[in-house]
Amino acid sequence: MKRHLLPLSLGLLLSLPAFAATPEEDAIERRHAAFELIAFNTSVMGGMVREKAPFDQAEFKKRALNVAFLAPMLEEHFPAGSDKGGTDALPAIWENKADFDAKMKSFQNQANLLYRASKTGTLDTLKPEFGKLIDECKACHDKYKAD
């Protein structure tokens, strides 16, 4: 098993991003990655909610679970100092960190509630739960995201 521990193979994995970055740049990249996947999975549910795509409960549940799992991956990637560079995160985040953290928790909580509802829900029962998730997104974006 010794060969498994060679720095080389781990180095290969860790070299996935092609450039060396500061911890703040890494954090920005990682939270963008989590947001990207959250937005994608949410958009699949959104298509059903807006009746642009047929309702598929198993698919909806899968997307809700993905979002519930991805949501808590965001919070560790907002270290102080990561408001500079390629980010829309406003300095207000770090000036109101307790409020920001509470909004993150509230978003996570609603993602869990949506997943729970999706296990037995119909499109009609899921629409308002999905709407509340979007409200959670918006509450944070309005206050803490540029544009």
Place this chain on the structure above:
Amino acid sequence: MKRHLLPLSLGLLLSLPAFAATPEEDAIERRHAAFELIAFNTSVMGGMVREKAPFDQAEFKKRALNVAFLAPMLEEHFPAGSDKGGTDALPAIWENKADFDAKMKSFQNQANLLYRASKTGTLDTLKPEFGKLIDECKACHDKYKAD
């Protein structure tokens, strides 16, 4: 609840990436996002395995669970035609799609095994399981990733 269904608020969410992209570009961006988070969570375990950081079982387990959850998020983002543009994915993927898919499943399986092992494991028992995960990464990268 009607206001929850406004296209506007959903549009806001879906507009997270600042540019309109082709489905292939979207796929590339989404798989990069999943790889980014997989690499990050793996690197935290890797630090413990290489004894650069103290072993913390709860932390290791959290990272293993994240990877187990993220691993299946990759496969839907390799549509035909997404070998062009800002990607290291080689055309060989689509020439050997069944083999590529099997390697993806094998990676997912090992991520699950590592998570299962992490529930009760010690650093000594987790090292070889982690090594097998890195081997799964490498098996796919060697054949299907440029550089």
